Amino acid sequence: MISKEGTRRDLGVLGHSLLIAGPTSRSAKMPQKSLWWYKSCVRMVDLKMLPFNFDLRSRSCLLGQRWWCLKKKLTSKKYSDDLWGQIDLEKVGIPLGLGNRLKKKIVITTRSKKICGLMGVNKSLKVEGLDHENALRLFNENVGGETIESHPLIPSLAEKVVKELGGLPLALITVGKSMSDKIYPSEWNHAIDRLEKSGLNELDEEKIFHQLKLSYDSLNTKKLKDCFLVCSLWPEDYSIEKTNLIECWLGLGFLDLDISDARNIYNPGYDVIRKLLSACLLEEVGSEYVKMHDVIRDMALWIARGEDKENDKWVVLDGLDQMRHKNIRWSDVERASLISYELMVPMNGKELPLNPYEYDELISDGSDEWEGVPLIPCDATRLQFVRVRSGYPFTATIDALVQNVSIFPDLAFLELRNCDLYSFPQGISQLVKLEHLKLENNHIKSVPDELKHVRNLRFLSLGYNSISLFPKGVLPELKELMVLDLYNINRGSSEDGEEQYWTWLINELRCLSKLRCLSINLQQPAHFRNLLELSNLPVRTLFLHYKNETNILEIPSSFVGKVQDNLYKLELKVRSVRKLLFGSNYQSRLGNLEFLSILMDELEMIEWPWNVAPEDLLPMLHYLFFECWRILDVSWTLYLPSLRTLKLFRCVHIVQLFEPVGGCGSGAIKPTFPSLIRLELELLPEMEIICDESITFPSLEEITIHKCPKLKKLPFQSRGKLKTIKIESECWEQLEWEDNDLKQDLQGLVRDLWRRR
Known part of the structure; x- marks a missing residue:
C-alpha cells in the first residue's frame, strides 16, 4: 500500500x-x-x-x-x-x-x-559478469564449433577475446556472432588489438560500445551498416514493423535494387533484416516486427553521432517530456525522429498537464499561455530526415512545421503519419532533394499540382486519407517513382465524375516506367479491368471495395499471373457476393500473398480450382480475416502452411468451425494448422464446436473467444504451446470437460475478457 x-x-x-x-x-x-x-x-x-x-x-x-x-x-x-x-x-x-x-x-x-x-x-x-568458464562456453556457442576448430591457434585466441569482454553476455553473444566467419588467426589478433585499444579499464558504457562495434564493423557493406544505424531512429524498446523499416531503407536509397527486375522490391530489405538478425544486432518480435536491444541501440546512436554521445546529429524523441527537457542544438541535427509525441509545447514556463484529455479544457478556457510552437525550429537547416508519428495530434503545432517545410532545403526523407493534417506541407515544390514522402493516416483531401516539381521522389505514400482530387499531369512528372501507395483513399469522394477519375488515373500509371510497387483501392469492376490492361502491374496491396451489386466475384487467373510476384495484401469488401472464385488453375497461385481479408456479408462459398488445393495457391499466407455472415465453415484453411493468425468476426451462421477434410495437394496426410499461433473468434452466436479431436493446433499460443454463447468445449487434448485463453468468465464456466485435470491445467491461462477491458 x-x-x-x-x-x-x-x-x-x-x-x-x-x-x-x-x-x-x-x-x-x-x-x-x-x-x-x-x-x-x-x-x-x-x-x-x-x-x-x-x-x-x-x-x-x-x-x-x-x-x-x-x-x-x-x-x-x-x-x-x-x-x-x-x-x-x-x-x-x-x-x-x-x-x-x-x-x-x-x-x-x-x-x-x-x-x-x-x-x-x-x-x-x-550484477557481476559470467565467470570465465561460462563466458567461454557462451562465446564459443555463438562463434560456432566449425570456426573454433578451423585453426589450432583459434581456441587460445578465443579465450583472449573472452577475457577482454569481461563476462558481459550481450557482448559475448554479439561479438561471437561477428567472429563466426573469421577462420584466420590474423583476423582474431586484429579483433583482440581493437578490444585492447578501447582505452578503458573499467566495464563502463563506452567500453561496451567499443566491444560491440566489432559486430558493426563486420557488416560487409556500407549500405548494410547504414541500414543498421537507421534502426536506432525508433525509440528504445520499440517494436519496429518490418515493412515500415524496409520502406525507410527504400526511401533513403540504402537497398541494392535491380531496376530491371519487376519482382517484389521489398525482398532485398528482408534479406538485410535476416543478416542483422543473424549478427544479433536485431531481435525478432513475432513474425512481423523486430526490435533493438537498448544497449545495441545506444551503440548505434553513438556511432551515428561520430562516437560522441553529446553530438546532436541524430535526435530521437519519444514523448513530450523529452522534447521539453532535452536541450537540443537543432542547427546540428541531420535526422530527427519524433514518435508517440503529444504535439503541444507550453510557453511562458507554465507546466503542461499530463493527461491529454485536459488539453482541450485549457484551450477552451481561452488561456493565451498555451500556444503551439514549431515542432522543429527554423534553425534546423541541416535536416535531411524528419519523421513524426503522433498519438495525440494538435494542428496548431504540426501546422507550424508543414508551413515552414521549404526552409529545410536538404530534406530527403519526410514522414508525417497520424498528424491530423488536412493538406500537403506548404512549399513542397522547393524540396528538390526529397526522395521519400509519407503522409499516411491523415485527412488530406487533395494533392497539390506543385508536387510534380519534386522530381527526385522515389517513394510516395498517401494511404488512409480522404483524397478526392488528384490533379492530372502530376504522376507522369514523377519519373523516378518506385513506390506509390494510394491504399484506402478516396473515401471522401462523390459519385460525380468518379469513373473518369479512375480511368485517367490508371492511364497515368502507364507513364511510371520505374514503378515497382503499387497499393491501390478499386471501387468498380471497370476499374479492375482497366488495371488489368497495364502491361506492368506491380500491385503490392489491393483493396477491392465494389459499391455495385454482384453475386459472383472472380479473382481471374489473368490478374493473378501479373501480380503473383508482388501481391502482399488483398482485401475484398463486396457485401452482396455469394460466391468467390479464386482463378481456374495453378497459374492462380499467389505465392507472396501474406495478408487476406474477406468482408462479404452474403458469401456462402469459396470455390478453388478443381485440381489445386488452397495451401498450394496460398503458400505464404500469414494473416486471414473473415467477416462473412452466411459462411458455414472455413475448413479450407486447415492445411495453409504459413498461416499464423486467423480471425473470424460476425460469422453468424457457423455451427462447427472446422470439418475434417481429405488429403490435399500431394495426397499425403498433413498436420493441420502447422504454423497457427493466434486464433480469434468473435460474434459467432451459433457456434457450438470449434472442431473435433482429429484437428490439432501444434503451434497455437493464444486463443480469443468473445460473444460465442453456445460454445460447448475447447478442441484441446493438452496444453501444448498454449499460453493465453481470452474468454468471458461465463463462457468458460459453461464449457464441458471430459478431463478435469486438463481444465485445471488450462485454468491458469485464462484471461477474463471483461476484466481485460
Whole structure:
C-alpha cells in the first residue's frame, strides 16, 4: 500500500547496476513482496504509457489525483528498466508514502553508478559478469564449433577475446556472432588489438560500445551498416514493423535494387533484416516486427553521432517530456525522429498537464499561455530526415512545421503519419532533394499540382486519407517513382465524375516506367479491368471495395499471373457476393500473398480450382480475416502452411468451425494448422464446436473467444504451446470437460475478457 503523503526518507531506494544486461539469480532471490520495480517510462507521468487500462477521462485520473490511479495499480505490480538520469519520484507519479512501515522499496536499474548516488540509494548491488568458464562456453556457442576448430591457434585466441569482454553476455553473444566467419588467426589478433585499444579499464558504457562495434564493423557493406544505424531512429524498446523499416531503407536509397527486375522490391530489405538478425544486432518480435536491444541501440546512436554521445546529429524523441527537457542544438541535427509525441509545447514556463484529455479544457478556457510552437525550429537547416508519428495530434503545432517545410532545403526523407493534417506541407515544390514522402493516416483531401516539381521522389505514400482530387499531369512528372501507395483513399469522394477519375488515373500509371510497387483501392469492376490492361502491374496491396451489386466475384487467373510476384495484401469488401472464385488453375497461385481479408456479408462459398488445393495457391499466407455472415465453415484453411493468425468476426451462421477434410495437394496426410499461433473468434452466436479431436493446433499460443454463447468445449487434448485463453468468465464456466485435470491445467491461462477491458 502506498500513500500520497510521505517523504523520501520513508521509502527505501535500492540501486542495481545494469552494465551486465539481463536478469541474474541474485534478483530472483530478492523478497518479491517488499520491492517495486521502477520502469523508466513512468517518468512521463502519463498513464497511457503504462501497461494498464486506465480510464483517462475519469476524475480520478485528472491532474493531482493521478497518484491514486497509480496507487491502486502499483500495489500488486513490479517494474524493471534502466534509469538514465536523476528522477524526482514525486514528479514522475511515484508517491513516496508509508515506506518502511509496509516494508516497501523502489528498485532502480541503471548502467551508471553515478545515478545510484544521485537517487540516494540505500544499497547498491552490482550484477557481476559470467565467470570465465561460462563466458567461454557462451562465446564459443555463438562463434560456432566449425570456426573454433578451423585453426589450432583459434581456441587460445578465443579465450583472449573472452577475457577482454569481461563476462558481459550481450557482448559475448554479439561479438561471437561477428567472429563466426573469421577462420584466420590474423583476423582474431586484429579483433583482440581493437578490444585492447578501447582505452578503458573499467566495464563502463563506452567500453561496451567499443566491444560491440566489432559486430558493426563486420557488416560487409556500407549500405548494410547504414541500414543498421537507421534502426536506432525508433525509440528504445520499440517494436519496429518490418515493412515500415524496409520502406525507410527504400526511401533513403540504402537497398541494392535491380531496376530491371519487376519482382517484389521489398525482398532485398528482408534479406538485410535476416543478416542483422543473424549478427544479433536485431531481435525478432513475432513474425512481423523486430526490435533493438537498448544497449545495441545506444551503440548505434553513438556511432551515428561520430562516437560522441553529446553530438546532436541524430535526435530521437519519444514523448513530450523529452522534447521539453532535452536541450537540443537543432542547427546540428541531420535526422530527427519524433514518435508517440503529444504535439503541444507550453510557453511562458507554465507546466503542461499530463493527461491529454485536459488539453482541450485549457484551450477552451481561452488561456493565451498555451500556444503551439514549431515542432522543429527554423534553425534546423541541416535536416535531411524528419519523421513524426503522433498519438495525440494538435494542428496548431504540426501546422507550424508543414508551413515552414521549404526552409529545410536538404530534406530527403519526410514522414508525417497520424498528424491530423488536412493538406500537403506548404512549399513542397522547393524540396528538390526529397526522395521519400509519407503522409499516411491523415485527412488530406487533395494533392497539390506543385508536387510534380519534386522530381527526385522515389517513394510516395498517401494511404488512409480522404483524397478526392488528384490533379492530372502530376504522376507522369514523377519519373523516378518506385513506390506509390494510394491504399484506402478516396473515401471522401462523390459519385460525380468518379469513373473518369479512375480511368485517367490508371492511364497515368502507364507513364511510371520505374514503378515497382503499387497499393491501390478499386471501387468498380471497370476499374479492375482497366488495371488489368497495364502491361506492368506491380500491385503490392489491393483493396477491392465494389459499391455495385454482384453475386459472383472472380479473382481471374489473368490478374493473378501479373501480380503473383508482388501481391502482399488483398482485401475484398463486396457485401452482396455469394460466391468467390479464386482463378481456374495453378497459374492462380499467389505465392507472396501474406495478408487476406474477406468482408462479404452474403458469401456462402469459396470455390478453388478443381485440381489445386488452397495451401498450394496460398503458400505464404500469414494473416486471414473473415467477416462473412452466411459462411458455414472455413475448413479450407486447415492445411495453409504459413498461416499464423486467423480471425473470424460476425460469422453468424457457423455451427462447427472446422470439418475434417481429405488429403490435399500431394495426397499425403498433413498436420493441420502447422504454423497457427493466434486464433480469434468473435460474434459467432451459433457456434457450438470449434472442431473435433482429429484437428490439432501444434503451434497455437493464444486463443480469443468473445460473444460465442453456445460454445460447448475447447478442441484441446493438452496444453501444448498454449499460453493465453481470452474468454468471458461465463463462457468458460459453461464449457464441458471430459478431463478435469486438463481444465485445471488450462485454468491458469485464462484471461477474463471483461476484466481485460
